[in-house]
Amino acid sequence: MRRVLPFLCLLPLMSCAPASTGAATSGAAARPTAVSSFHAAFNEHGVAWVSGSQACVARVSSFRAVCPRLPAVVDVAWQGGDAWAAVPGIGAVVTLDGAPRSVPVGRVVALSGTRAYREDGSAVTYSGAPARGVVGAPTAAVTDGQGEDYVLLAGSLRRVSDGRVLERVAGPLLIALPSGARSQAAAEAVDEFGAFRLVNGQLEALDALGRVRRAVPHGPGLVGRVGQWVVTVQPTGTLRLFTTTLDERPRP
Numbered sequence: 001m002r003r004v005l006p007f008l009c010l011l012p013l014m015s016c017a018p019a020s021t022g023a024a025t026s027g028a029a030a031r032p033t034a035v036s037s038f039h040a041a042f043n044e045h046g047v048a049w050v051s052g053s054q055a056c057v058a059r060v061s062s063f064r065a066v067c068p069r070l071p072a073v074v075d076v077a078w079q080g081g082d083a084w085a086a087v088p089g090i091g092a093v094v095t096l097d098g099a100p101r102s103v104p105v106g107r108v109v110a111l112s113g114t115r116a117y118r119e120d121g122s123a124v125t126y127s128g129a130p131a132r133g134v135v136g137a138p139t140a141a142v143t144d145g146q147g148e149d150y151v152l153l154a155g156s157l158r159r160v161s162d163g164r165v166l167e168r169v170a171g172p173l174l175i176a177l178p179s180g181a182r183s184q185a186a187a188e189a190v191d192e193f194g195a196f197r198l199v200n201g202q203l204e205a206l207d208a209l210g211r212v213r214r215a216v217p218h219g220p221g222l223v224g225r226v227g228q229w230v231v232t233v234q235p236t237g238t239l240r241l242f243t244t245t246l247d248e249r250p251r252p
Helices: none
Strands: 030-032 038-043 046-051 054-059 075-079 082-087 092-095 102-104 108-111 115-118 123-125 140-143 149-153 156-159 165-167 173-176 181-184 187-191 194-199 202-206 212-217 222-226 229-233 239-242
Touching: 038 075, 046 075, 046 082, 046 222, 046 229, 075 108, 082 108, 092 108, 108 140, 140 173, 149 173, 156 181, 165 181, 173 187, 194 222, 202 229
Parallel strands: 038 222, 187 222
Antiparallel strands: 030 173, 038 046, 046 054, 075 082, 082 092, 092 102, 108 115, 115 123, 140 149, 149 156, 156 165, 173 181, 187 194, 194 202, 202 212, 222 229, 229 239
16 A cells, blocks of 8 residues: 655645647657656656656646656656656655655665666565566666566666566667667657657657658657657657647647
C-alpha cells in the first residue's frame, strides 16, 4: 500500500504557465542519461518531464502544464495513469498531480514504467515492494511494450530481467521499443507502424522501413506518442502537438 509522507502532503501544488500547444507531438520513451538535467516520459495519459530539477506534467486533452513545488527532481515516469517523480533529497517517489501520494524508497536515481532504481542499483515498485534491480547506479531506465525493463549502466545497455548486456558501448539516449530497447544519439519514439525522430533541426516521421515520410522544422527536445498525438517537449517546457502526418495542432 502506498504510504504518504506528511511533508509532501503539505507541499502546495502550483501550476506553471499553460504549456504551449500546437499540432500533436510524438510520443515515445526516449530517455537521456542522468548526466543530462532534461528527461521526459510519455504515455496515453500525457507527458511528464523534468528540466533542471523542476518536474511538470501535462495531461490530455488540454496539455496544460502542472509543475508542483518539490525538492530537486532527477527523473520522471508514468506508471499506469500516474505520473511519478524521483526526489532523492527526501528519499521518495511522489506523484506530480492529483491526490498527493509518495512512496519512501531511498535515494532513487532512475525511474522506469515499472520500478524505481536506487543508487546501488536495487529497485522497488511504485507500491514499495522489492523488485529485481542491477548492480550499480543506472543512468537511465525504460520499460518496453512487453513490460521488460532496460537500463544504461556503466556505459552499456542491459536487460534487467537477466542482466544481459545488449550494447557494450551505448549511446546517450535510451529508446524503448515495442519489444526491447536500444541506445542512440537522436531522440526518437518508436511504435509498430514507424517512428518519429528529432534530428538535425527537424521532426521526422519515418515508416516501418526507416524511410522519412515527412519532416518539419523543430528545435532540440524529446518526442513521444500520447494517444493519437505525437508530442514534443523542449528544455524550456514548450510543448508541441502533431498528428502522425506531422500536421501541427493549432493552439486552443
